[in-house]
Amino acid sequence: MKSKSDNKQHWISNKVKKSRELVYKLIDINKEIDGEGKTFRLGEKVYFVRELG
Amino acid sequence: MAFAVSTLFLFLFILPGITFKRAYLSSAFSRKLKFSGVLDEVFWALFPSIIMHILSYFLLLAAATAFQFDFNLKQLLSIALLQQSNEGYGDIFVSYLLYCTFVMTVSFFMGHVCRKIVRTLKLDRKFKLFRFTNDWHYLLSGEFLDFPEVPDHPEEVSFKLVNALTSVGSQQMIYIGELIHFTLSDEGGLENIVLKDAKRRLLQDDLSENRYYEIPGRYITIPYKTIININVRYFYLEEVTEDYGDEELL
Numbered sequence: 001m002k003s004k005s006d007n008k009q010h011w012i013s014n015k016v017k018k019s020r021e022l023v024y025k026l027i028d029i030n031k032e033i034d035g036e037g038k039t040f041r042l043g044e045k046v047y048f049v050r051e052l053g
Numbered sequence: 054m055a056f057a058v059s060t061l062f063l064f065l066f067i068l069p070g071i072t073f074k075r076a077y078l079s080s081a082f083s084r085k086l087k088f089s090g091v092l093d094e095v096f097w098a099l100f101p102s103i104i105m106h107i108l109s110y111f112l113l114l115a116a117a118t119a120f121q122f123d124f125n126l127k128q129l130l131s132i133a134l135l136q137q138s139n140e141g142y143g144d145i146f147v148s149y150l151l152y153c154t155f156v157m158t159v160s161f162f163m164g165h166v167c168r169k170i171v172r173t174l175k176l177d178r179k180f181k182l183f184r185f186t187n188d189w190h191y192l193l194s195g196e197f198l199d200f201p202e203v204p205d206h207p208e209e210v211s212f213k214l215v216n217a218l219t220s221v222g223s224q225q226m227i228y229i230g231e232l233i234h235f236t237l238s239d240e241g242g243l244e245n246i247v248l249k250d251a252k253r254r255l256l257q258d259d260l261s262e263n264r265y266y267e268i269p270g271r272y273i274t275i276p277y278k279t280i281i282n283i284n285v286r287y288f289y290l291e292e293v294t295e296d297y298g299d300e301e302l303l
């Protein structure tokens with residue numbers, strides 16, 4: 001994660017390039033994601049997602 | 054008259070502390086200065102002032118040696134702070150003013166330098182003493198994850214999901230999407246958040262199927278004044294290269 005923390009405007013860049021489909025998928029499954037992590041498929045790609053904190 | 058001038062000189066003496074504090078807290082996420090009581094304010098004005106005077110003293114000593122000019126701080130301060138006659142003040146007023154201007158300039162730069170050091174060394178995340186006043190910055194940037202009491206690290210965050218309950222007219226709307234941008238206000242709060250690929254639904258549709266509907270366009274700005282509450286979740290996301298059986302996947 002990278003943020004211009006000393007600036008009033010805070011833009012946040014992320015490591016994985018996220019398509020709209022990927023974001024919608026994460027929104028749809030967000031209740032099932034926990035600290036242990038989940039693996040899911042979107043199209044031909046497989047992703048691992050884990051909740052932090 | 055002597056008392057009034059002496060008070061003015063004393064104020065000029067503690068002004069570098071106030072300058073230092075203003076410069077140190079001048080970034081967007083710490084701009085709001087809260088009044089924390091007379092004793093506290095005096096302490097936080099006086100303590101940095103003394104340090105700035107000491108630092109400036111050594112800088113001026115070094116400069117006096119390098120550029121061959123006379124500098125006697127002891128004499129200057131003893132006349133400025135302890136003088137009984139008005140004539141004595143007149144003699145050193147310009148010198149004292151120049152000295153205070155120099156100390157305030159040093160304090161201004163030191164305030165900014167100290168903030169940079171605190172931010173670079175992440176001291177504000179590790180110690181509450183150094184933490185800045187605007188909590189929104191830590192929460193929305195993910196730096197909150199670096200606090201000692203919180204596991205994980207902000208460097209791992211690759212996706213921030215925000216649920217924002219907002220008030221739209223007489224109805225309450227929930228927006229859910231990826232947080233990509235936020236703006237802090239001058240008052241020390243939050244001005245707005247920007248969500249990417251967001252969906253929304255009415256709060257009353259909580260139990261219905263397919264309750265979210267998509268928003269045309271990729272980015273939506275939500276003013277903070279319309280937000281009732283906000284839920285932020287941090288996710289680590291990576292693309293997996295190994296083969297997985299479909300039965301294991303969501």
